[in-house]
Amino acid sequence: MRCCNEDVTSGSGVTLDSREQNQAELTYVNECEAEPCKNGGICTDLVANYSCECPGEFMGKNCQQRCSGPLGIEGGIVSNQQITASSTHRALFGLQKWYPYYARLNKKGLVNAWTAAENDRWPWIQINLQKKMRVTGVITQGAKRIGSPEYVKSYKIAYSNDGKSWTMYKVKGTNEDMVFRGNVDNNTPYANSFTPPIKSQYIRLYPQGKPKPLTAISRQCHRSYFVVPGCSEPLGMKSGHIQDYQITASSVFRTLNMDMFAWEPRKARLDKQGKVNAWTSGHNDQSQWLQVSFQIKFHRHLSSLSFRHARGETCPTEIISV
Secondary structure, rough: OEEEEEEEEEOOEEEOOOOOOHOOHHHHHHHHHHHHOOOOEEEEEOOOOOEEEEEOOOEOOOOEEEOOOOOOOOOOOHHHHHEOOOOOOOEOOEEEEEOOEEEOOEEEOOOOOOOOOOOOOOOOOEEEEEEEEEEEEEEEEEEOOOEEEEEOOOEEEEEOOOOOOOOEEOOOOOOOOOEEEEOOOOOOOOEEEEEEEEEEEEEEEOOOOOOOOOOOOOOOOOOOEEEEOOOOOOOOOOOOOOOHHHEOOOOOEEHHHOHHHHEOOHHHHOOOOOOOOOOOOOOOOOOOOEEEEOOOOOOOOOOEOEEEEEEEEOOOOEEOOO
């Protein structure tokens, strides 16, 4: 084929030979035709390249590398301090505590799982991986409490890089929270994969549905709470973010002088359940005190501490310095 190109500078017409059209035209190649994405990866054709969207347990350019090893919850590499929850259920006069760090696969013993408090309307359990990691899925398992099988039938997942700002895991391509299927019995583990995987430091699980009824236990004696004016969020007395060892007192009262009925300072939390569900001083004088160590310096002015007696007597509200 020939084409004509006019040289306007010289004013003369010049006829140029060109290559045949089939040699001049660029040939389009779909990079995905060769199926480069392995293990169920979804290929996207790019300009002279391609990308693979890998299933949760695979990674790499071609989804060729499996990434599904345990992070260490069952094995104990993840410490107790890294596993926290919105609340903890306590039973048998507070002797049974279903702590979040019991939420480990195949855990043995009478108390072998995490259970939220009865009045916890929005329960959650979370893990702090201590650094940003790629999480490809989660395995859940139920347990038995007082011979009764209990398990989570469905749940939602959220993630965060700072433990404060959370993002719910969504159904792909929508703004709808993904609801993951849970267990069908109290013993068989059930696995769910994240596609795409989650890359984050904190992972939080929200059990869905109405929880099974728990034994209701009345509260009595003193209860307390702390509020720092100007803070938009609670400091963690009720939720348990403030640890037991951070709460101390001048003395402790023991019913019948028994340690199992000790009204310890760590029990001075709002809405605490159980027969022994608050702090009570061991002496009746003006020198008694309850304090909390926040471990970090707060640039706030005051905290308020309120007491209430089980018999309906309201103790004076005190203001203490932080």
